[in-house]
Amino acid sequence: MxxxxxxxxxxxxxxxxxxxxxxxxxxxxxxxxxxxxxxxxVWAGNPDAGGYDVSDAVTYVWLGQAMIMTVAVWGGxxxxxxxxxxxxxxxxxxxxxxxxxxGWYLAADLGRAAYHxxxxxxxxxxxxxxxxxxxxxxxxLTWLLFAIAIPLAVVVSFALRMLAALTAFWLLxxxxxRTLLGFVALFFSGxxxxxxxxxxxxxxxALALPWATFLQVPADIWLGKTTxxxxxxxxxxVVAWAVxxxxxxxxxxxxxxxxxxxxxx
Amino acid sequence: MVDAxxxxxxxxxxxxxASMAYPASFWMMAVGSFLMTGLDFVGxxxxxxxxxxxxxxxxTEIGFLYGATGLGIAFADLFVGRVERLGQMxxxxxxxTMMTKPVPLIVQVCADEFAxxxxxxxxxxxxxxxxASTYVDWTMPRALVAVEMVVSGSLIFxxxxxSLACLQFWTADSSEAANAFTYGGNTITQFPLTVxxxxxxxxxxxxxxxxxxxWYPALFILGREDPFGLPQxxxxxxxxAAGVMLAVTALVWRTGVRHYRSTGS
Numbered sequence: 268m269x270x271x272x273x274x275x276x277x278x279x280x281x282x283x284x285x286x287x288x289x290x291x292x293x294x295x296x297x298x299x300x301x302x303x304x305x306x307x308x309v310w311a312g313n314p315d316a317g318g319y320d321v322s323d324a325v326t327y328v329w330l331g332q333a334m335i336m337t338v339a340v341w342g343g344x345x346x347x348x349x350x351x352x353x354x355x356x357x358x359x360x361x362x363x364x365x366x367x368x369x370g371w372y373l374a375a376d377l378g379r380a381a382y383h384x385x386x387x388x389x390x391x392x393x394x395x396x397x398x399x400x401x402x403x404x405x406x407x408l409t410w411l412l413f414a415i416a417i418p419l420a421v422v423v424s425f426a427l428r429m430l431a432a433l434t435a436f437w438l439l440x441x442x443x444x445r446t447l448l449g450f451v452a453l454f455f456s457g458x459x460x461x462x463x464x465x466x467x468x469x470x471x472x473a474l475a476l477p478w479a480t481f482l483q484v485p486a487d488i489w490l491g492k493t494t495x496x497x498x499x500x501x502x503x504x505v506v507a508w509a510v511x512x513x514x515x516x517x518x519x520x521x522x523x524x525x526x527x528x529x530x531x532x
Numbered sequence: 533m534v535d536a537x538x539x540x541x542x543x544x545x546x547x548x549x550a551s552m553a554y555p556a557s558f559w560m561m562a563v564g565s566f567l568m569t570g571l572d573f574v575g576x577x578x579x580x581x582x583x584x585x586x587x588x589x590x591x592t593e594i595g596f597l598y599g600a601t602g603l604g605i606a607f608a609d610l611f612v613g614r615v616e617r618l619g620q621m622x623x624x625x626x627x628x629t630m631m632t633k634p635v636p637l638i639v640q641v642c643a644d645e646f647a648x649x650x651x652x653x654x655x656x657x658x659x660x661x662x663x664a665s666t667y668v669d670w671t672m673p674r675a676l677v678a679v680e681m682v683v684s685g686s687l688i689f690x691x692x693x694x695s696l697a698c699l700q701f702w703t704a705d706s707s708e709a710a711n712a713f714t715y716g717g718n719t720i721t722q723f724p725l726t727v728x729x730x731x732x733x734x735x736x737x738x739x740x741x742x743x744x745x746x747w748y749p750a751l752f753i754l755g756r757e758d759p760f761g762l763p764q765x766x767x768x769x770x771x772x773a774a775g776v777m778l779a780v781t782a783l784v785w786r787t788g789v790r791h792y793r794s795t796g797s
C-alpha cells in the first residue's frame with residue numbers, strides 16, 4: 268500500500284513537466300525517423316539481416332525509442348535522487364526510516380517508468396506508426412506478454428543504476444560510474460544496433476548480459492520472434508538478473524550503512 | 533575578442549582544476565565518453581558486416597563523413613556545450629549573478645562547468661577521420677576544403693547549440709528539443725544523405741544548413757557528383773552557411789538576453 272502511494276506520487280511528480288515531455292517526444296521521433304531511413308537502406312541491401320525483415324527492423328527502431336526513457340537506458344530516475352542525497356548526507360534520514368531503502372526507491376522508479384511509458388513510450392510509437400509501416404503484436408496474448416516484460420526490464424535497469432549510485436558512498440561523486448554505465452547500456456541494450464546483428468560470439472555474450480532485457484527481449488516478444496514456451500525462458504532470464512542485481516544492491520547498501528558518519532556522531 | 537578568449541580560458545582552467553578534485557570520476561567519464569563515441573562507430577561497422585555499401589557509399593567514405601561531423605560537434609560541444617544548461621542557470625538565478633560581472637555573458641555561460649573530458653570526443657572523431665583520410669585521393673584544393681569543412685562544421689554546430697539554447701529564455705524546461713537538431717544533426721550527417729528522402733536533404737541545405745557540416749565539402753573531397761543534382765557551388769559554400777548561421781545566432785542571442793527579465797521568484 269505504502270509502495271503504491273510512493274509510485275503514484277512519483278508518477279505525478281514527473282507529469283508536472285509537460286514542456287519537457289513534449290520536447291522529449293519530439294526528439295525521440297526525430298531520432299526514430301533518422302534511424303528508420305538508415306535501416307530501410309540496410310535491409311534493402313540484405314533483406315534478412317539478423318533474421319529480421321525490414322518491417323521488423325523499422326518496428327525495432329521505434330520500440331527502442333519507446334524504451335529509452337521508460338527503462339532509463341541512459342540513466343536517471345530515482346537512483347539519481349539517492350546519489351544526490353548520499354553526496355549531501357541527507358541519506359541518513361533514509362536509513363532511519365521504517366521502510367527499506369531499496370523498496371522505497373524501486374517503487375518511485377516504477378512510478379516514473381509508468382509515466383514515461385504512457386508518454387515517451389507511446390507517443391513516438393504512434394508517430395512512427397503514422398510515418399512507417401510497423402509490425403504489431405499478432406494477438407492479445409502477445410500484447411500481454413510484452414506488457415509484462417517492461418516492468419521486469421525496469422527492475423533490472425533500476426538495480427544497475429542503483430549500483431552505480433551507491434558508489435557515491437565511496438567515491439563521493441557518482442557521475443563517473445553513472446556515465447560509464449549509461450554508455451555500456453546504450454550499446455549492449457541494442458539501442459545502437461539490434462543485438463541480433465552482432466557477429467558470432469559477441470552476439471551470444473550480448474544476449475546473455477543484463478542489458479539485453481532492456482530492449483531485445485521485449486522487442487522479440489512484440490515481433491513474435493520469441494513465442495510459446497520460449498517466452499517463459501525469456502522471463503526466467505530477466506527475473507534471474509533482477510534477483511542477482513537486487514541482491515547485490517542489498518549487499519552493497521548493508522556495507523555502505525557502516526560507512527555513513529553523521530556529523531557529531 | 534582577445535579579452536573574451538582570455539576570460540574564457542581563465543574560467544575554463546578554474547573548472548578543470550575543480551573537476552580534478554574527483555580524479556576517479558574524471559577518468560571514468562573521460563574513458564566513458566571516448567568509448568561511447570567509439571561504440572557509435574562500431575555500430576556503423578556492424579551494419580556494414582551485413583551490407584557492402586550504404587546509399588552508394590563505402591565504409592571508408594562513411595568513416596570520412598562520420599569523422600568530419602564528429603569533429604564539428606566535438607569542438608562545438610567542448611567549447612559551448614554547456615549553453616544547454618541555460619534554463620538551469622536561469623532557474624537557480626545564476627544568470628543574474630553573471631550579468632553583474634565584467635565579462636561577456638556568452639563567455640560566462642559557455643565556460644561554466646567547462647569539462648576537459650569532452651576532449652575525448654574530439655580524440656575519437658580525429659581517429660576515425662584520420663583513418664578514413666588515408667583512403668582519400670588528396671590534392672591541394674581538396675585539403676583546403678577539408679580545413680574549411682572542419683572550421684565551418686564546428687561553427688555551424690556552435691550556432692545550433694547557442695541559438696537553440698536561447699529558446700530557454702522563453703520556456704525553461706524544453707531544452708531537450710534542441711537535441712533533435714544538435715545531436716540529431718550529428719546522427720543524420722554520419723550517413724550519406726542519399727539514404728534520406730530528397731525533401732529532407734533540401735531542408736538540411738536551405739532551412740537548417742546542417743548538410744554543410746560535412747556532406748557538400750565531402751562530395752568535393754571524395755570527387756563525387758551531387759546525387760541530388762544540386763549546384764556544384766554548394767560544395768565549397770560551407771563558410772557562407774556558417775557566416776549566415778553566425779549572424780542569425782547573434783541576433784537570436786541578443787533578442788533572448790533583452791527579453792530576459794530574471795525568474796521573478
